[in-house]
Amino acid sequence: MTPASNKPDLHSIGETAFTEVLGTLLSLSATVRESANDRPVSAAPDEISSSVLLTGQRISGSVHLRLPLTFVAYAVRRLTGLDGDAGNASELQDDAAGELANMVAGRVASQLAAHAYPCKLGTPSVSRSARLATKNQKEAAHGAHPETATAGPRTVPVRSSIGGGEARECSTPPRPSDVLRAGTARAPVGVSRHALAHERTDLICEGHWLSLEIQCCYADP
Amino acid sequence: MTPRILSIDDSKTIRLLLARLFRPFACELLEAANGEEGLAIASRENPDLIILDYNMPVMDGITMLRKMREEPGLRRTPVIMLTADSGLQSLATVARLGVRDYVTKPFREEELLGKVGRIIPLISRVEQ
Numbered sequence: 268m269t270p271a272s273n274k275p276d277l278h279s280i281g282e283t284a285f286t287e288v289l290g291t292l293l294s295l296s297a298t299v300r301e302s303a304n305d306r307p308v309s310a311a312p313d314e315i316s317s318s319v320l321l322t323g324q325r326i327s328g329s330v331h332l333r334l335p336l337t338f339v340a341y342a343v344r345r346l347t348g349l350d351g352d353a354g355n356a357s358e359l360q361d362d363a364a365g366e367l368a369n370m371v372a373g374r375v376a377s378q379l380a381a382h383a384y385p386c387k388l389g390t391p392s393v394s395r396s397a398r399l400a401t402k403n404q405k406e407a408a409h410g411a412h413p414e415t416a417t418a419g420p421r422t423v424p425v426r427s428s429i430g431g432g433e434a435r436e437c438s439t440p441p442r443p444s445d446v447l448r449a450g451t452a453r454a455p456v457g458v459s460r461h462a463l464a465h466e467r468t469d470l471i472c473e474g475h476w477l478s479l480e481i482q483c484c485y486a487d488p
Numbered sequence: 489m490t491p492r493i494l495s496i497d498d499s500k501t502i503r504l505l506l507a508r509l510f511r512p513f514a515c516e517l518l519e520a521a522n523g524e525e526g527l528a529i530a531s532r533e534n535p536d537l538i539i540l541d542y543n544m545p546v547m548d549g550i551t552m553l554r555k556m557r558e559e560p561g562l563r564r565t566p567v568i569m570l571t572a573d574s575g576l577q578s579l580a581t582v583a584r585l586g587v588r589d590y591v592t593k594p595f596r597e598e599e600l601l602g603k604v605g606r607i608i609p610l611i612s613r614v615e616q
Contacts, residue, residue, distance in 0.1 A: 292594035347504035363501040373572025
């Protein structure tokens with residue numbers, strides 16, 4: 268995808284940030300997947316989603332990670348040196364997933380600042396979801412994110428595709444689909460419309476499929 | 489006398505990481521989960537070094553740093569700032585507040601140990 272003119276290349280920024288964090292923190296290398304179509308569905312592992320909001324005068328948005336629980340448990344053990352059940356403690360796993368998102372968001376924010384779009388990081392938020400197995404991969408590609416549907420409280424899908432790079436318009440700061448709740452996706456009256464960019468990066472790391480989404484809303488069109 | 493390090497970070501993962509990192513060395517590690525808690529412990533314990541996270545709930549690292557500098561007993565306590573955001577804005581702010589050094593998260597463990605070792609002696613427990 269070609270990034271919108273005069274705007275930071277979010278795909279490149281995200282890919283670099285994510286791979287650098289994995290490499291520096293966990294000494295892990297990752298392979299970038301150009302297409303999400305071959306994402307394995309059969310395993311359908313439980314996931315932890317972690318998000319960090321970006322807020323600036325010229326840009327606002329979010330950095331959103333989706334990580335398999337088994338990968339997060341591995342990261343916890345690796346970072347803390349705790350083994351066995353300690354690495355499986357849900358509190359620690361949530362904390363580690365949030366911290367990973369925080370670090371990726373920090374690198375993304377640094378790059379955005381270098382492109383004259385300075386922004387501040389919010390506090391990480393974390394949620395868990397059990398992915399529902401889809402009948403086939405095309406449903407996942409064309410549906411409104413069936414693979415992110417949760418078994419618990421229902422979330423409202425707000426995107427119809429996950430393509431990246433194209434400039435759209437938005438009237439509210441973007442959030443990942445599974446963060447929004449029913450009834451919250453309405454535009455405030457009198458807010459001007461801005462350009463929206465959305466990029467997704469999928470990585471394979473130690474056999475785990477990890478996803479990063481960056482959504483940004485630019486104050487300038 | 490065993491040097492004392494106060495680690496202040498809202499992430500338990502990072503606090504545990506630092507505990508693992510400093511375990512081989514003859515030092516005492518104190519912990520706090522935010523600036524408010526950290527300030528109370530720092531005032532009471534007077535640590536030799538504070539490793540302070542920049543972005544935290546309740547009281548962030550910058551606010552704590554400002555309050556520390558107002559306390560005579562903590563005015564000169566060395567601080568290493570941990571920050572996920574290596575943007576120029578945050579680094580300029582911490583430099584003005586007299587932070588001894590900073591480390592951008594994620595960091596390589598040897599990088600942090602090197603910076604800590606330049607401020608306090610890190611002696612292996614085996615050598616001691």
